[in-house]
Amino acid sequence: MTATANPGSPSAGPVPELPPEAVEEWRTEEAELIELLARTRQRLGGVAAFRIGPRPTVLVTDPEAVQHVLGRHPERYVKRSHRARAIAGDGVLSATGDAWKRQRRMLQAQFTGPGMRRYEQRIAAAARRTADRWAGYARTGERVDIGAEMRHFALDTIWRALTGHPLDAATERELDRIPAVVAALPQLPDGDHARDAVAGDLARIDAVAHAAIDAARRREDGPDGPGVLRDLLDAAEEHPEYTDRLIRDELVTLLVAGHETTATTLTWLHLLLDAHPGARDRALAAGPEGSPERREAVQALVSETLRLYPSAWILPRHAIADDTLAGHRVEAGTDLLVCPYLTHRDPALWPDPERFDPGRFTAGGTRPAHLGAYFPFGLGARACLGTQFALRESTALLELLLPAHEVRFLSTPPGAAYSITVRPDGPAPAVLTATGGR
Numbered sequence: 001m002t003a004t005a006n007p008g009s010p011s012a013g014p015v016p017e018l019p020p021e022a023v024e025e026w027r028t029e030e031a032e033l034i035e036l037l038a039r040t041r042q043r044l045g046g047v048a049a050f051r052i053g054p055r056p057t058v059l060v061t062d063p064e065a066v067q068h069v070l071g072r073h074p075e076r077y078v079k080r081s082h083r084a085r086a087i088a089g090d091g092v093l094s095a096t097g098d099a100w101k102r103q104r105r106m107l108q109a110q111f112t113g114p115g116m117r118r119y120e121q122r123i124a125a126a127a128r129r130t131a132d133r134w135a136g137y138a139r140t141g142e143r144v145d146i147g148a149e150m151r152h153f154a155l156d157t158i159w160r161a162l163t164g165h166p167l168d169a170a171t172e173r174e175l176d177r178i179p180a181v182v183a184a185l186p187q188l189p190d191g192d193h194a195r196d197a198v199a200g201d202l203a204r205i206d207a208v209a210h211a212a213i214d215a216a217r218r219r220e221d222g223p224d225g226p227g228v229l230r231d232l233l234d235a236a237e238e239h240p241e242y243t244d245r246l247i248r249d250e251l252v253t254l255l256v257a258g259h260e261t262t263a264t265t266l267t268w269l270h271l272l273l274d275a276h277p278g279a280r281d282r283a284l285a286a287g288p289e290g291s292p293e294r295r296e297a298v299q300a301l302v303s304e305t306l307r308l309y310p311s312a313w314i315l316p317r318h319a320i321a322d323d324t325l326a327g328h329r330v331e332a333g334t335d336l337l338v339c340p341y342l343t344h345r346d347p348a349l350w351p352d353p354e355r356f357d358p359g360r361f362t363a364g365g366t367r368p369a370h371l372g373a374y375f376p377f378g379l380g381a382r383a384c385l386g387t388q389f390a391l392r393e394s395t396a397l398l399e400l401l402l403p404a405h406e407v408r409f410l411s412t413p414p415g416a417a418y419s420i421t422v423r424p425d426g427p428a429p430a431v432l433t434a435t436g437g438r
Contacts, residue, residue: 015328017049047326061342063372065326071380077317091253122160131400138434146428150266158258164222174208177201209248261311264423269305300358310376313341313422406433
């Protein structure tokens with residue numbers, strides 16, 4: 001790849017563009033967007049363009065170009081209004097500019113470094129709750145949907161972190177509307193009409209959010225003490241921009257981002273283990289229960305799942321200044337799509353990329369060193385705040401479930417659905433068998 005030149009370099013040429021007939025062929029097939037992106041990358045390389053409207057959209061999958069856009073120059077390549085604004089409002093996921101910087105600073109300490117320690121007991125309690133429920137399913141032979149089980153766990157975990165309380169059945173019933181709203185987001189109209197289209201579901205979610213805010217204001221702490229919501233209310237005493245509306249938006253943002261992606265990852269992981277049962281056996285054989293060796297092996301299962309099905313499978317950006325990217329001109333006003341999904345499946349970076357191989361992420365594995373080659377939670381200033389939280393909760397649950405149960409799927413989803421996340425396209429019913437632990 002050509003080295004990145006300075007903005008406005010006269011030697012820079014246009015980004016290579018997919019010919020119109022290739023785009024029209026894709027449209028005729030009524031295929032998924034991912035198929036057009038894959039076709040563009042395959043024909044033209046890691047920085048390439050296609051045109052559906054009047055202006056070209058630039059696809060970025062080359063790791064050096066990824067690092068340039070997301071890591072080195074986020075001030076040139078910005079997020080615009082996020083589709084999630086329909087549900088998350090002005091929360092940190094969809095905020096931009098100075099507002100985003102303030103909100104990011106406020107939340108960063110909660111989910112990184114020492115701030116993570118306050119959640120260890122809450123994560124462990126949610127994992128034990130799920131493990132106990134699975135033990136009951138194994139005794140009765142009850143059929144369960146693995147996707148629903150993983151959503152319950154992830155929602156319970158983030159609810160404990162936000163409010164200090166375990167998830168109760170009534171709250172879960174109301175928040176069960178979140179996945180439906182998230183799945184609908186790409187098809188919603190732009191602007192205020194987006195909220196109107198899902199108004200009924202949003203009203204139920206809002207009622208839960210405002211009840212939680214009121215409880216936190218009354219200092220009704222849970223068994224493990226206050227949660228993030230209390231910190232947001234305390235911040236409002238010094239920062240008037242933290243109105244009840246913004247606190248609601250942050251709460252819903254964290255609920256959406258904090259459970260939907262984790263639940264999807266864990267569902268994919270169980271489906272992958274069903275197709276590759278030896279991976280589970282190797283992880284359990286890596287070391288005894290509680291050992292660093294087993295934890296590393298379990299974490300590798302999660303990391304490899306995230307390679308194949310990254311939490312953020314596509315990251316839209318908008319160029320606000322002229323630039324040179326990988327030797328190509330990018331004009332101000334250009335839309336870009338950075339695509340972890342395709343970068344993670346690039347055979348030049350990942351040998352045999354379609355193969356599920358957790359060994360890539362263990363000692364002596366073949367993971368590429370470039371930062372832009374693996375970024376399932378994004379990269380740079382706008383990378384996911386909850387990365388550590390998501391990895392910790394996933395590992396904690398799997399350390400309990402994998403030794404104790406084998407999952408036998410009765411049917412599996414036919415493929416993937418590419419929405420805000422890339423998720424299994426359908427239910428995943430299964431029965432559980434107790435193994436007695438290893």
